[in-house]
Amino acid sequence: MATIFDIMPRKSHVIVETGSGETLRVEVRALSTGAVADLFARYPDLLKIVEDLVVRGTEDAAIDWSTVLRSAPxxxxxxxxxxxxxxxxxxxxEAAALELDPDIALQLAQEIIRISFSNFLQRMGGMGGALSANAAIANAGG
Structure with a gap:
Protein backbone atom coordinates (compact mmCIF):
# COMPACT_ATOMS: atom_id res chain seq x y z
CA MET A 1 0.00 0.00 0.00
CA ALA A 2 1.28 3.45 -0.88
CA THR A 3 1.91 6.08 1.76
CA ILE A 4 1.87 9.85 1.57
CA PHE A 5 5.65 9.74 1.11
CA ASP A 6 5.18 7.85 -2.16
CA ILE A 7 3.24 10.70 -3.73
CA MET A 8 5.29 13.69 -2.58
CA PRO A 9 6.10 16.10 -4.51
CA ARG A 10 5.94 15.91 -8.27
CA LYS A 11 9.05 17.20 -10.00
CA SER A 12 9.89 18.42 -13.45
CA HIS A 13 12.74 20.19 -15.21
CA VAL A 14 12.90 23.40 -17.18
CA ILE A 15 15.69 24.05 -19.66
CA VAL A 16 16.71 27.71 -19.50
CA GLU A 17 19.33 29.70 -21.33
CA THR A 18 21.28 32.17 -19.24
CA GLY A 19 22.30 35.63 -20.39
CA SER A 20 25.76 34.28 -21.10
CA GLY A 21 24.33 31.64 -23.46
CA GLU A 22 24.79 28.74 -21.05
CA THR A 23 21.96 26.18 -20.99
CA LEU A 24 20.89 24.93 -17.57
CA ARG A 25 18.41 22.28 -16.46
CA VAL A 26 16.50 23.60 -13.43
CA GLU A 27 14.54 21.23 -11.21
CA VAL A 28 11.12 22.52 -10.16
CA ARG A 29 8.68 20.96 -7.74
CA ALA A 30 4.92 21.06 -7.44
CA LEU A 31 3.75 23.51 -4.81
CA SER A 32 2.79 22.12 -1.43
CA THR A 33 -0.66 22.67 0.00
CA GLY A 34 0.80 25.17 2.45
CA ALA A 35 2.61 27.06 -0.31
CA VAL A 36 -0.58 27.21 -2.41
CA ALA A 37 -2.59 28.57 0.52
CA ASP A 38 0.12 31.15 1.27
CA LEU A 39 0.37 32.26 -2.36
CA PHE A 40 -3.42 32.56 -2.78
CA ALA A 41 -3.65 34.60 0.44
CA ARG A 42 -0.81 36.91 -0.60
CA TYR A 43 -1.78 37.17 -4.28
CA PRO A 44 -5.53 36.91 -4.92
CA ASP A 45 -4.89 37.48 -8.65
CA LEU A 46 -3.04 34.16 -8.72
CA LEU A 47 -6.21 32.46 -7.48
CA LYS A 48 -8.10 34.18 -10.29
CA ILE A 49 -5.69 32.66 -12.84
CA VAL A 50 -6.29 29.18 -11.44
CA GLU A 51 -10.05 29.80 -11.32
CA ASP A 52 -9.95 30.84 -14.99
CA LEU A 53 -8.16 27.62 -15.83
CA VAL A 54 -10.81 25.61 -13.97
CA VAL A 55 -13.97 27.45 -14.99
CA ARG A 56 -13.13 28.22 -18.59
CA GLY A 57 -10.77 25.35 -19.29
CA THR A 58 -8.19 27.89 -20.44
CA GLU A 59 -4.91 26.42 -21.63
CA ASP A 60 -1.57 27.80 -20.38
CA ALA A 61 -0.97 29.37 -23.79
CA ALA A 62 -4.15 31.44 -23.46
CA ILE A 63 -2.93 33.17 -20.31
CA ASP A 64 -1.17 36.44 -21.03
CA TRP A 65 1.86 35.71 -18.87
CA SER A 66 3.53 39.01 -19.78
CA THR A 67 0.57 40.82 -18.20
CA VAL A 68 0.87 38.61 -15.14
CA LEU A 69 4.56 39.46 -14.87
CA ARG A 70 3.97 43.19 -15.33
CA SER A 71 1.09 43.36 -12.86
CA ALA A 72 2.42 40.97 -10.22
CA PRO A 73 6.18 40.40 -10.46
CA GLU A 94 12.07 35.26 -3.58
CA ALA A 95 14.58 38.11 -3.63
CA ALA A 96 16.73 36.25 -6.15
CA ALA A 97 13.72 35.36 -8.31
CA LEU A 98 12.80 39.05 -8.56
CA GLU A 99 16.19 39.57 -10.24
CA LEU A 100 15.76 36.79 -12.83
CA ASP A 101 15.41 37.51 -16.50
CA PRO A 102 11.63 37.82 -17.06
CA ASP A 103 11.58 35.05 -19.67
CA ILE A 104 13.31 32.62 -17.32
CA ALA A 105 11.02 33.58 -14.42
CA LEU A 106 7.96 32.94 -16.59
CA GLN A 107 9.31 29.61 -17.90
CA LEU A 108 9.84 28.42 -14.34
CA ALA A 109 6.51 29.76 -13.02
CA GLN A 110 4.53 28.21 -15.89
CA GLU A 111 5.97 24.77 -15.29
CA ILE A 112 5.53 25.02 -11.51
CA ILE A 113 1.88 25.98 -11.95
CA ARG A 114 1.35 23.27 -14.56
CA ILE A 115 2.69 20.45 -12.38
CA SER A 116 1.04 21.84 -9.25
CA PHE A 117 -2.45 22.10 -10.67
CA SER A 118 -2.64 19.68 -13.61
CA ASN A 119 -4.38 16.89 -11.66
CA PHE A 120 -6.71 19.36 -9.96
CA LEU A 121 -7.62 20.97 -13.28
CA GLN A 122 -8.26 17.58 -14.88
CA ARG A 123 -10.61 16.61 -12.03
CA MET A 124 -12.45 19.93 -12.25
CA GLY A 125 -12.63 19.67 -16.05
CA GLY A 126 -14.14 16.23 -15.63
CA MET A 127 -16.93 17.88 -13.66
CA GLY A 128 -17.87 19.98 -16.66
CA GLY A 129 -15.74 22.93 -15.59
CA ALA A 130 -18.71 24.32 -13.65
CA LEU A 131 -17.00 24.30 -10.29
CA SER A 132 -14.72 27.22 -9.47
CA ALA A 133 -11.61 26.87 -7.33
CA ASN A 134 -13.34 28.81 -4.53
CA ALA A 135 -16.28 26.39 -4.57
CA ALA A 136 -13.91 23.43 -4.59
CA ILE A 137 -12.08 24.82 -1.55
CA ALA A 138 -15.38 25.55 0.23
CA ASN A 139 -16.67 22.04 -0.53
CA ALA A 140 -13.47 20.59 0.92
CA GLY A 141 -14.07 22.48 4.15
CA GLY A 142 -11.16 24.91 3.52
Whole structure:
Protein backbone atom coordinates (compact mmCIF):
# COMPACT_ATOMS: atom_id res chain seq x y z
CA MET A 1 0.00 0.00 0.00
CA ALA A 2 1.28 3.45 -0.88
CA THR A 3 1.91 6.08 1.76
CA ILE A 4 1.87 9.85 1.57
CA PHE A 5 5.65 9.74 1.11
CA ASP A 6 5.18 7.85 -2.16
CA ILE A 7 3.24 10.70 -3.73
CA MET A 8 5.29 13.69 -2.58
CA PRO A 9 6.10 16.10 -4.51
CA ARG A 10 5.94 15.91 -8.27
CA LYS A 11 9.05 17.20 -10.00
CA SER A 12 9.89 18.42 -13.45
CA HIS A 13 12.74 20.19 -15.21
CA VAL A 14 12.90 23.40 -17.18
CA ILE A 15 15.69 24.05 -19.66
CA VAL A 16 16.71 27.71 -19.50
CA GLU A 17 19.33 29.70 -21.33
CA THR A 18 21.28 32.17 -19.24
CA GLY A 19 22.30 35.63 -20.39
CA SER A 20 25.76 34.28 -21.10
CA GLY A 21 24.33 31.64 -23.46
CA GLU A 22 24.79 28.74 -21.05
CA THR A 23 21.96 26.18 -20.99
CA LEU A 24 20.89 24.93 -17.57
CA ARG A 25 18.41 22.28 -16.46
CA VAL A 26 16.50 23.60 -13.43
CA GLU A 27 14.54 21.23 -11.21
CA VAL A 28 11.12 22.52 -10.16
CA ARG A 29 8.68 20.96 -7.74
CA ALA A 30 4.92 21.06 -7.44
CA LEU A 31 3.75 23.51 -4.81
CA SER A 32 2.79 22.12 -1.43
CA THR A 33 -0.66 22.67 0.00
CA GLY A 34 0.80 25.17 2.45
CA ALA A 35 2.61 27.06 -0.31
CA VAL A 36 -0.58 27.21 -2.41
CA ALA A 37 -2.59 28.57 0.52
CA ASP A 38 0.12 31.15 1.27
CA LEU A 39 0.37 32.26 -2.36
CA PHE A 40 -3.42 32.56 -2.78
CA ALA A 41 -3.65 34.60 0.44
CA ARG A 42 -0.81 36.91 -0.60
CA TYR A 43 -1.78 37.17 -4.28
CA PRO A 44 -5.53 36.91 -4.92
CA ASP A 45 -4.89 37.48 -8.65
CA LEU A 46 -3.04 34.16 -8.72
CA LEU A 47 -6.21 32.46 -7.48
CA LYS A 48 -8.10 34.18 -10.29
CA ILE A 49 -5.69 32.66 -12.84
CA VAL A 50 -6.29 29.18 -11.44
CA GLU A 51 -10.05 29.80 -11.32
CA ASP A 52 -9.95 30.84 -14.99
CA LEU A 53 -8.16 27.62 -15.83
CA VAL A 54 -10.81 25.61 -13.97
CA VAL A 55 -13.97 27.45 -14.99
CA ARG A 56 -13.13 28.22 -18.59
CA GLY A 57 -10.77 25.35 -19.29
CA THR A 58 -8.19 27.89 -20.44
CA GLU A 59 -4.91 26.42 -21.63
CA ASP A 60 -1.57 27.80 -20.38
CA ALA A 61 -0.97 29.37 -23.79
CA ALA A 62 -4.15 31.44 -23.46
CA ILE A 63 -2.93 33.17 -20.31
CA ASP A 64 -1.17 36.44 -21.03
CA TRP A 65 1.86 35.71 -18.87
CA SER A 66 3.53 39.01 -19.78
CA THR A 67 0.57 40.82 -18.20
CA VAL A 68 0.87 38.61 -15.14
CA LEU A 69 4.56 39.46 -14.87
CA ARG A 70 3.97 43.19 -15.33
CA SER A 71 1.09 43.36 -12.86
CA ALA A 72 2.42 40.97 -10.22
CA PRO A 73 6.18 40.40 -10.46
CA UNK A 74 6.33 39.54 -6.76
CA UNK A 75 3.71 36.80 -7.29
CA UNK A 76 5.73 35.28 -10.12
CA UNK A 77 8.88 35.46 -7.97
CA UNK A 78 7.03 33.83 -5.06
CA UNK A 79 5.81 30.97 -7.27
CA UNK A 80 9.36 30.44 -8.56
CA UNK A 81 10.78 30.53 -5.03
CA UNK A 82 8.16 28.12 -3.67
CA UNK A 83 8.76 25.67 -6.51
CA UNK A 84 12.56 25.76 -6.43
CA UNK A 85 13.58 26.12 -2.78
CA UNK A 86 12.80 24.76 0.65
CA UNK A 87 10.82 26.83 3.14
CA UNK A 88 13.91 27.92 5.05
CA UNK A 89 15.48 29.42 1.94
CA UNK A 90 12.33 30.95 0.51
CA UNK A 91 12.85 34.64 1.48
CA UNK A 92 16.28 34.67 -0.16
CA UNK A 93 14.91 32.73 -3.14
CA GLU A 94 12.07 35.26 -3.58
CA ALA A 95 14.58 38.11 -3.63
CA ALA A 96 16.73 36.25 -6.15
CA ALA A 97 13.72 35.36 -8.31
CA LEU A 98 12.80 39.05 -8.56
CA GLU A 99 16.19 39.57 -10.24
CA LEU A 100 15.76 36.79 -12.83
CA ASP A 101 15.41 37.51 -16.50
CA PRO A 102 11.63 37.82 -17.06
CA ASP A 103 11.58 35.05 -19.67
CA ILE A 104 13.31 32.62 -17.32
CA ALA A 105 11.02 33.58 -14.42
CA LEU A 106 7.96 32.94 -16.59
CA GLN A 107 9.31 29.61 -17.90
CA LEU A 108 9.84 28.42 -14.34
CA ALA A 109 6.51 29.76 -13.02
CA GLN A 110 4.53 28.21 -15.89
CA GLU A 111 5.97 24.77 -15.29
CA ILE A 112 5.53 25.02 -11.51
CA ILE A 113 1.88 25.98 -11.95
CA ARG A 114 1.35 23.27 -14.56
CA ILE A 115 2.69 20.45 -12.38
CA SER A 116 1.04 21.84 -9.25
CA PHE A 117 -2.45 22.10 -10.67
CA SER A 118 -2.64 19.68 -13.61
CA ASN A 119 -4.38 16.89 -11.66
CA PHE A 120 -6.71 19.36 -9.96
CA LEU A 121 -7.62 20.97 -13.28
CA GLN A 122 -8.26 17.58 -14.88
CA ARG A 123 -10.61 16.61 -12.03
CA MET A 124 -12.45 19.93 -12.25
CA GLY A 125 -12.63 19.67 -16.05
CA GLY A 126 -14.14 16.23 -15.63
CA MET A 127 -16.93 17.88 -13.66
CA GLY A 128 -17.87 19.98 -16.66
CA GLY A 129 -15.74 22.93 -15.59
CA ALA A 130 -18.71 24.32 -13.65
CA LEU A 131 -17.00 24.30 -10.29
CA SER A 132 -14.72 27.22 -9.47
CA ALA A 133 -11.61 26.87 -7.33
CA ASN A 134 -13.34 28.81 -4.53
CA ALA A 135 -16.28 26.39 -4.57
CA ALA A 136 -13.91 23.43 -4.59
CA ILE A 137 -12.08 24.82 -1.55
CA ALA A 138 -15.38 25.55 0.23
CA ASN A 139 -16.67 22.04 -0.53
CA ALA A 140 -13.47 20.59 0.92
CA GLY A 141 -14.07 22.48 4.15
CA GLY A 142 -11.16 24.91 3.52
Missing amino acids: AAVASVVAAGTSDAAGRPAA
